[in-house]
Amino acid sequence: MNELLIRKAEERDIKEMAELDQMCFAMPWSEESFYDEIVKNELAFYIVAEIEKKVVGYVGSWMILDEGHITHVAVHPGYRKKGIGHAMLSLLFDHCEKNGIFSHTLEVRPSNQAALTLYGQFGFKEAGRRKAYYENNGEDALILWRRAEDILLKAQ
Numbered sequence: 001m002n003e004l005l006i007r008k009a010e011e012r013d014i015k016e017m018a019e020l021d022q023m024c025f026a027m028p029w030s031e032e033s034f035y036d037e038i039v040k041n042e043l044a045f046y047i048v049a050e051i052e053k054k055v056v057g058y059v060g061s062w063m064i065l066d067e068g069h070i071t072h073v074a075v076h077p078g079y080r081k082k083g084i085g086h087a088m089l090s091l092l093f094d095h096c097e098k099n100g101i102f103s104h105t106l107e108v109r110p111s112n113q114a115a116l117t118l119y120g121q122f123g124f125k126e127a128g129r130r131k132a133y134y135e136n137n138g139e140d141a142l143i144l145w146r147r148a149e150d151i152l153l154k155a156q
Helices: 011-024 031-040 084-098 113-121 148-155
Strands: 004-008 044-051 054-064 067-075 103-108 125-130 141-146
Touching: 004 084, 011 031, 011 044, 011 054, 011 067, 031 044, 044 084, 054 084, 067 084, 084 113, 103 113, 113 141
Parallel strands: 067 103
Antiparallel strands: 004 044, 044 054, 054 067, 103 141, 125 141
16 A cells, blocks of 8 residues: 555545545535535544545544544545554544543444444444434444543553
8 A cells, every 4th residue: 555644634625525425425425514524613623544645534523522523434445444444543532632532422323344343443332322313224323432431541
């Protein structure tokens, strides 16, 4: 694999992020939604992964008080299983922890085994279920949490 660059997302990344969203999700966000997140939303923090100046992945989180809510984790289908998602999440958590955020939550489809495996590597645990959460097929969403106390105990 060519050199991987992971950096904070910028306005110039919006088009590629929206295109990647189309590839990765059944209910993708629009360019306008990404613009609102990257440019306008002061609570949002997004990271992109680049290979040869092409965005091949991104992660995003809303940093609300002392919690992070992960909005998206996306890796281009042609670049999966290469550690890109893990690398992006590691940097996201480092950034959040430097800013006093140690707990994170997200929703994920129970059928998304690859995502569940990735999140499990970071200590996420199931905390609930949102019935019929996904509009495109009525699938439930698992609510996962990575709690501060678990992370702080692990570090000791």
